[in-house]
Amino acid sequence: MAFFIENKSVGQRGQAEDWRIRGYNPLTPPDLLQSEIPQTPESRVTVTKGRDEVVAVVNGTDEKNRLLVVVGPCSIHDPEAALAYCDLLLKAKEKHQDELVIVMRSYLEKPRTTVGWKGLVNDPDIDGTFKINKGLRVSRQLFVDLTHRGMPIASEMLDTISPQFLADVLSVGAIGARTTESQLHRELASGLSFPVGFKNGTDGSLGVAIDAIGAVQHPHHFLSVTKPGVVAIVGTVGNEDCFVILRGGTKGTNYDAESIKEAKAALEKKGVRQRLMVDCSHGNSLKNHKNQPKVAATLAEQIAQGEDAIMGVMIESNINEGNQKVPTEGKSGLKYGVSITDACIDWAETETVLDTLADAVKQRRKVQGASGVNGDA
Template identity: 45%
Template sequence: MSNKDTRIVDIKPLATPNEIAKIYPISDELSQQITESRRIVENILNGTDHRLLAVVGPCSIHDPDAALDYSDRLKALSDMISDQFYVVMRVYFEKPRTTVGWKGLILDPDMDGSYDIEKGLKTARSLLIEIAKKGLALGCEVLDPIIPQYIDELMSWSSIGARTTESQTHRTLASGLSVPVGFKNSTSGELTNAINAIKSAAAPASFIGINKDGQTVVLSTKGNNAGHLILRGGDKAPNYYEDDVEVAKKKLYDAGINPAIIIDCSHGNSRKNFSRQKRVLRNVLDQVLWGEKAIRGFMLESNIFEGNQPICGDKSTLKYGVSVTDACIGWDETERILVHGAQLLKKAERYGGVMEVL
């Protein structure tokens, strides 16, 4: 009796990145658009573009039709506020779990535990292409180290979550990604792991992965110099206040890292109350208005309709445009606070400091 794979119940072949890319190719024009969007994101992070990076979108994508609907709305809004905010649509297909739960559209596209991963990869790639064609920059969380080979050329920004920032696998993976990578502080609120991750990802590395033909290879990187810190709050307290930003900025300076900080308005900073995201954004913009240069952007969890809903057995009963993971603000609120925020910043440019409320 063999003692190999004693807990593996099934092994299925998976289409290679190149095979799926042939089904869902990207044009040279779209590729150039994405390259330009990456350049803009990097310029914002290094401070040569004065705008703020606004990473906005659903906590997770589970309904491609609703995602396209949302992207149409976000593109129109993005054009309205583009002089102050550079909008990146949050298109998250992977969801880390503390214990169990739905792991995202790529791993379980049918939301029933069937794990049709090839279907999920095809759905994700085709959806990213359709959204990018509208002219939006796209951001994804990187969780599985193989998945970027299927979708990386469509991303303009990416993040490493609080649960994986300490992982050596994800740090070396980030060192080879073609996009800027934001590292979130630990769920405890501690910053050291994220700062160490930024330094680690900036260095050359080698790791085992696959190439576009699906072959197992050793990938050697030159390092990613566009790593940055995402303040997402902690279990005990938020960390978006002025004092918190000053502490984070000093730690980045002391580590020899460009002090580029993104504030996550959700998660620990909102105390898991989606309606508080506007409160966080108001404080962030207030700091920017008073001259805080280290804040280079923010993140909002937003959907067509506010709140969230559980995943039940009958998927036809799911409410359209409502999150199935973290609760989000609705579209009307999203548009209102972003338009007003852009107006505040525009006034500040003209008159030197404006104090209003969202």
């Protein structure tokens, strides 16, 4: 990778600083990119409606007591395929609009346990050139296109700068298992204009996620950049629309009825509303995408029996099943609609899972109606 400003002191250990820095490239200011790729009126309506619906579900005030479903690719590497997936999901969204609040999982940055492709923002050409300015441009255009079509989107927050380019088109945010305990990410979430989910730790511990929800409700200050790109101290007011995401961990899964019961008790003990999302992938699928429908079926069974704490489900889904490694020839050799990070279920399986979840919500309403429960929490 070439640098606009080469560091002539790289490798010179006698230097007091920067001897491990190869160089610098200028970053497009957020407001410049947002002005060049503005939201359309349709996009604004989608984002606002999506946020309002998600907030209602998270807080237990949705009049229809619907289930939030964040579903889509593990990560997006092909904008064209992402738009095609969106068109499929829009039909399902309309079909299940009375039972499910469907938001497309649209992850552009990937945290890596060691090394690997870091996502569309960081490496859009998937060749290690790290053309981040290009990645931000491609990503923003995709997000505007998705929301213009009428699809609200969710993405993971990995740093305090990229949200300045993209947060205006998001309806849901997520903080991953590796960063839930990070003070910086909690500070960031306290200032975001949409609900944010915190995953349990990689070992399966829920305490760090519950602590995060408590922390982000308060005002914070952290370092970031302004829309013109000037380094600044950001002050927030706090975010009360956050929730925990059960994703399993190294100690086992946590989507069964007993785990949900334990999670509810832990939330109640901390004075946090008993509303949670369950991730059907990652630790809960034992890292086998074929297990996701089984996890969803178990959740659907609990929902159908009247369990109201399960307010959301996350699913890793793509046009085609499985995943693939990037071939030696690069992007040109990739299979269409197949993940290059975690394996996903295909669209046909996704439709079946969504049908199952929607039926469970209908049954929950009947159970709650019979017992006089209105679904609010």
